[in-house]
Amino acid sequence: MSGKLQPPVAPIIPHEITQHGQTRVDNYFWMRDKTNPALLAYLEAENAYVGQALAHTQALQEQLYAEMRGRIKETDNAVPERRGIYSYNTRVEAGREYPLYCRKHISFDAKEELLLDQNALAARHEYCRIGVYKPSPDHRLLAYSVDFAGGESYTLFVKNLDTGETLADRVSDTYYSVE
Numbered sequence: 001m002s003g004k005l006q007p008p009v010a011p012i013i014p015h016e017i018t019q020h021g022q023t024r025v026d027n028y029f030w031m032r033d034k035t036n037p038a039l040l041a042y043l044e045a046e047n048a049y050v051g052q053a054l055a056h057t058q059a060l061q062e063q064l065y066a067e068m069r070g071r072i073k074e075t076d077n078a079v080p081e082r083r084g085i086y087s088y089n090t091r092v093e094a095g096r097e098y099p100l101y102c103r104k105h106i107s108f109d110a111k112e113e114l115l116l117d118q119n120a121l122a123a124r125h126e127y128c129r130i131g132v133y134k135p136s137p138d139h140r141l142l143a144y145s146v147d148f149a150g151g152e153s154y155t156l157f158v159k160n161l162d163t164g165e166t167l168a169d170r171v172s173d174t175y176y177s178v179e
Contacts (some may be wrong), residue, residue: 005052008045011038034149082106086139100121101133101144115142115161132156132178143178 015029031039054061074094080087085106090099098118104110115135122128131145131154142161145154156171156178 005048005049007053008042010042051112080104083135084137084139088135098128101130103135104137113161115159121146131174131176132176135161136158145176145178146172 007068010031012027013030014025014027017024017026017029026052030036031042033039041119046095075092077091078089078099080089082088082092086103087106088101088103092099096119098121100114101116101118102114104112112140116130116133118128118130121130125148127150128150129147129150131147132143134143135141136143142159143156144159145156152175153172154174154176156174158167158169159165
């Protein structure tokens with residue numbers, strides 16, 4: 001056996017799927033289960049392979065990463081969007097990964113209100129994506145949805161903006177919209 005580096009090969013495990021009167025075979029259906037030990041072992045083998053294959057570029061990777069980070073504006077304010085008597089916006093602060101969702105009453109002396117801190121939502125999770133972010137027409141409630149797994153399956157929450165409390169009711173397995 002030569003010393004040439006070999007990539008891992010994903011096992012082919014045929015799985016029949018029948019939908020709409022049609023049957024097809026998905027050889028990699030087993031990869032959908034993110035808790036499958038075989039999948040986790042395969043992904044670790046892929047990562048190890050890439051690490052070994054690109055080891056000679058490590059210094060360049062670090063240089064490129066540093067250059068890209070130096071060009072990224074860490075503090076960023078989105079353009080406010082007026083909705084009735086409030087102006088809504090998002091902003092990212094230096095050193096934080098996710099945006100803050102805020103609003104400000106349309107007046108000269110109004111203070112900004114923090115409605116949703118995605119950094120706080122993400123604190124106990126490896127993944128966090130906001131789907132829906134929609135204030136009610138009377139600006140008293142905020143509907144927002146969050147995907148904590150990366151599967152585009154969101155849980156819908158409603159927050160009372162007068163009290164700051166998130167209501168106990170939740171709707172699981174939602175997508176990108178709400179009315």
